[in-house]
Amino acid sequence: MPPREDSSKVARRSTRFSSSSAAVENPEPNESHPPTIDDLTFGGESFPLDALLSDFPGRRSQILDLIRLMGPLDSPTLPVIVYGDASTGKTSLVLQVLRHLNRPFVYSSCRACYNPRVLFESILNQLLLHSKSSSNGYSSAKRCDKPSDFVNLLRQSLGNVMETLDSRSNGKPVGKMVYLVVDHLDLIKEWDKGAVILQFLFNLYSLLKMPQLGVILISGLPPDVYYSNMGYTDPIPLYFPEYSEDDLRQIFLKNQTNRKLYSAFLDVVLRPFSRVTRRVDELSTTFSSLFRKYCEPLDDLGVSPNEDLKRRLYSHLKPLLAPCLNEIFRVSSRSHDDERRQKKASYSSENREEVGVLDFHMSTSAKFLLIAAFLASRNPATLDASMFDSTGGMDNRKRKRKASEKSMEKKEIAEQEAVMKGPGSFPLERLLAIFQCIASVGDTSFGEEEEEEEGEATGYDREKTNLMSDILLQVSSLCDANLIIKSGSCPLEGTSRYRSMVSEDLALKVGKSLSFPLAKYLYRR
């Protein structure tokens, strides 16, 4: 969770930024001020406890616990694992506590460090005060990809750091301990040989036998999912529960310019949305856009809303809530003439206007291919013969009646396993066979829909004779567009089977655009 600070502090820090960044502006490259031991601490002005507590509403107990566990200045500590759901403020809270205590620490996130080598080297780089730059060819201080080497190097570098910490006299006391913070621990499970690395990290403290190193692990998962066949002495757990509703309210009320207005807004949105998800990042993205909408009727945002204003704003916002609740990915459209284009996208013909047009161009054979793939995934292969005989799926109806005659629970089971199976897979031949059938069926409609009469003569029948090469090409491009996914190696070998990923409404849309009677061919269970 990105921490929110009250505006005063932001102002203060930003002034500090401007001063420090003024030093940066003049273009001297990196190595001109190499990192010192102070870069291990947060630096900056002291960060009092009350500010920390006000930064994290609903996290008081966790903050105090963490401070207690880390103990007073340079008192050794057992490894701690901080765990809790995503965006519950684990990372930022740990960092802010370190900032508050002003202790030197090393942070590495297993997100950015995506394999053991990168992880180890980043930790060592920070300990050795090494910064990658063009002068050293962006290389690490030490090359290290084995845990065994890592332990040795870590001992050395920790030793160096301890010396420098001892020698260091000026400034605030930072103690004689370094804390190692490893974030996103749960990602390691997905690494190859991740289990070993995990056990290594959990045992790191007892392996090193250096009380000067405090280990803080941050994980999205509770520690007991990491148990493996050999186990380990698990660190002291510290649990971050999901925010309650009024925690959320306080969080969102922080650094709002007009708190009254925003709380009125929260009265409207917070309850329904927190039923769906209580993750702050998701909520904040939603709320930021909604709040803009909410404020649209207002002329000045400084007003403190009274009841009827609230009511008005609510009635203004109300229609937007339901769609927003059911949407997870909002794409704001920037190009001004977008919708005009959207309309023009459809190829000109009357029967295209009223149906939802598909807003991207496909060649006609690709469309037929798409439908064929959809049918092949949807219908059982045994039906193809009866579907695509000369009568073009006329006895489909009879088959349906038979299906209805089937006894109830058998149907139940069949349905359920169909659901389990999902869209079926099919070989290339079946696809092409179906394609040729429906192309020949849709031919008539196809003709007068796309061509003039004489265009029909020159156009289609000719290119139907040598469809093949281009059809395989179309299959490939459909695969690329994820409309069909394929498994297996080489389609000319027997091994590859295809599966259509097309949703039914898209398929129907395409069928409409060809004026192809798709519904007639669907085998309804």
Add this chain to the structure above:
Amino acid sequence: MAPSGTVADPPPSSATDSFNSGATAENDIRPFFVLHKASSGNLQAKSTGTVKSKRRIESPSPSKFAKKSEPESVEEEDNDYFSTLRLKVFDTVWSKIEKTIENVLRDSNSKVFSGIHDWIRESFESIRSSGALSLSEAVRSYPVLTQASSKQLFTALVLTRNLEMVDDLLTFEELHLRLKSQGCHVAKLSSMDFSAKNGVGGCLRGLLRQFVMPTIDVADVTILASWYRENKNHENPVVIIVDDTERCCGSVLSDLILILSEWAIKVPIFIIMGVSTAHDAPRKILSMNALQRLCASKFTLSSPAERMDAVLEAVFLKPCSGFTVSHKVALFMRSYFLCQDGTLTSFVRTLKIACLQHFSLEPLSIMLEHFCQDDSNQLSDEGTGLLTEATMKHAFDLPSVTRNKITRSTYEMLPQFLLDLQRMPNPWSIVVLCIYEAGKFDKLRLLDIFCETLDPEARYLKYFSPSATVNSQSHISGRNSVIRQLLRKLRDLSPSQLSSLLKSWEKLTAEFSEINDKVMELHPFMRSVEAAGQRQGLPSSPKKHASRSHSKLEKELKAMTDKVAAVIEFMLREYMKPVESVPFNEILCFKNVDKLQSALLGDPRGRIQSDLLESHSILHCMCCSQRGTTTLLPSMHDTSILYTLAQEHADVINLHDWYQSFKTILVPRSSKAKPKSKTASKSKKRKDRCEEPPEPPAEALVQARFCRAVMELQIAGLIRMPSKRRPDFVQRVAFGS
């Protein structure tokens, strides 16, 4: 010259095209890759090598000679002098066309590109305004704690509304250069970098290779950060272009997004995703966490159909190069675009092939050179100067000439003909453009109008007798004539639309007085209509008229639309004479659909199979060619023998039977059945030694040849190796003619 050579030189478009498929070969579509290249015209010569070249050589040459077949023989050097000359002219003409197309495409994209650039600038400023970071903060490994909502990653979804990627590769390349020229740090990742095998390290490495330096020991995002803080890099945004999002491995892309979003404050990164299908494609690919890190906004490129119209307008309707195509060719190109692959690339390729063949087939096409540079007076003498006796003769044998009863006697008025041939397209194209303008309200495609108006025996013209216009609504046969449709739709245009239509017509017909006057006449009526509209006050749309029939405005509008329709019909009646109805049009106009098609759609699978069936017609070996084609001979090529045998089986072939029949072919009955007869009559044996192998090959040899032949068939993709379940059966890959 023979088209084989010319076809073999790749058009630039198809070069990128084949590159694209080469790229996709990573996604396991190599077999398609072969076919893809083969279908793309330039490589079919390779795919079925010997076949093509032979056929080429024999096919065009007789036609050329047929043109020149005269009682007095043509001297050769003159002939090839002209062929080289024509080739030169082709180069000039085609380069001109190509340049026009490029410009058109660039214009069609430029608006979107500038939109993207503005978006990047604005968001970049918004990020920078939230407080600059000190260097130590910017490169340290833990997130910046002071900005709220710091994990949003600005993302542009660029909808290339075409299933095919081919056209858009160039588009994104342009975008890349455009942004680079405006100072952004741009890296272009393709789906190759997002392979599941290399994981997120692979694409990070790709990024760093493009941004920082080619040799990175271990790819790490901190490198990016520290690079970004070095000499003044941090004053420009970092842009990452992923041109084909659908093909990327979703998990890897999500990982990259998550990593970058962690660093979004320190390194302001903008991702530009090319999405070829619907705009919610990312939702299908990305993981939920990655999805909600994206702060997405979408940009829409012009659809291929729109680009197509723009290209048509620029190439054929605006004065570009005199070259045009006939009605049938246009229809073919249209149906190829609509039905087969809807890429502009392939359309341009078709056009190029057409142009090429025109120059290779039509001797008089030299004159196009003079149409290119528009000073016409010097055409008369020099152009005729070019004409030798032979070409003159040929010119007056042209069907269009003979049709119009122009005889050799009117030789001196040839320049005259050529002149108005040159100025002929202008009124016609103006009319077409006017109709297109009118059709825009109805969202008619220029492609349709173009194809219809090219029609030499213009069926729609006969509806424009004043009698027909009355009952034009009730006309059935004109149902799918675009122009009739347009006239019908014309009735319910709002006054505002009408006025805008008039203005555009004015502009179009500016330099063509006859139509222009007509258009000008309409203006007073227009004014009265608008006046009526103002008097009535409310904005007047046709619906409102339908609802309560307001007398005055209603009448005015009706009259107005009638006038407009009348003008259109006037234009059509007077000036709508397509190219093909003009004498000497063969000089400009390419008509030969069949050649174009055979050059364009090489159907390699079908050809491979047919050629396998009659191999002797290709390799003219004397041993089996004089024999009938039906009987299989041991001297034939093993593969073709096997394939011919395979025809008898169903789609599964029992290997044993196959082998047996193959063996019986190679080892003829006679040699095993009655050896004594052979020894007895040496003479007979010697007579047909030339046909039979001297002694039957050994069993092992036969088996070896069998295996090799089967292998070749498999490699050609005609059969499939035995499966686990049925080890002794091969399957025929059933598709193909």
Add this chain to the structure above:
Amino acid sequence: MGKENPAEKSLNLIRGRLCDPTFVFRPLSSSSESNYSKLKFIVSNSITEGCNNSILLLGPRGSGKSAVLDLVVSDTLEEYPDSVSVIKLNGLLHSDDNCAFKEIARQLCMEHHLLFSKMASFDENSQFIIAMLRECGLAHKTIIFVLDEFDMFAQGKQRLLYSLLDAMQSVTSQAVVIGISSRLDADQLLEKRVRSRFSHRKILFLPPSREEIESLLEHLFSLPADSSFPIGYISQFSEKIKSITSDTRFKDMLRTFLNANSTVNSLVKFIFRAVSFMNMESGLLSLENFKAALSSMQRQPKLEAIRDCSVLELYLLVCMRRLEVKEQSSYNFISVMKEYKTIHDSFQTSDYYAQNVCLRAFEHLREREVISYAETRGQTQTGEYRPMKLLISASELHQGMRSHACCPAILVKLLDH
């Protein structure tokens, strides 16, 4: 630094003790039949005899095997400073033979002040080690090999173990191989050729007895009288400790805790937690500290996970549970959605959301490992078609939903039938 209040100082002291296993295990190793003395005896007489030896220290994790070993090693180093050298390996780090040999060579070089080349090949290293073994044997110098996580070495081809034990067969060498493992069957993992060369001497580490724990406690909490603590504070502190330890409630707490996990280290962790709760004003421990520690140590992650769920996620869990009750053999997202819809149709619940929102909730549940895919490698289908399974029991679900902040009542009803 000098003027820190006694509370902080004592806290630091105790924390330091807790974090130092050798200190913790010192008192436990006093008695004569303790593991310490056994191990000490074996090691020292194999040093004096100059013979080879091999021992396994077995016991649950955190029972202080390596701590005791460290004590022994340090003491032997004091006794025979120049005739012992110690090589420490850990199965976690050196499980693959190549880097194990490299590590041994490195430590030997450090020991004998030779320079160590990283580039040395596997064979060179093994040659070197054999040579060193012989040299030390001739010099009557014992090499103690400590193999922590012994079972990890037993994986793979066991070349390290074989070559070590094989080298020890020769009379000249004298070395002691001490394996430490939390697997009681560690010696069963050995290949025959290795096992035959291994002397099956094992030392078992058992959970501490009551009086051991008491001695441990007062050993931990006794403040040194000499140091700069004010006398009053010391007496006060020890008084408090005595009162706590004698308290029956404390005894009960200790019992309940030891029932759950009985090893010394877990006890140390418990005490650490309690000490970290120490009141800094008074600088005294109290019973409440231990209570808080106990409550914070007893966690139920599954319940926590369910409490973290949003209402929608609860709905999904309940749907899956209902599907399980219906004896559906396997179910995936689609079938769960159907169940969800039927629930909505029959009860007209207020929370009915679009499919993609549910899919997001589904993903959240999956990355929280409340649910997971039934089989791991079924990659052919896309996510919503892959069969799923619940990772929590019905009772956990019940408890969690009852303790959930805003769980709709209807859901609990739906769960019951």
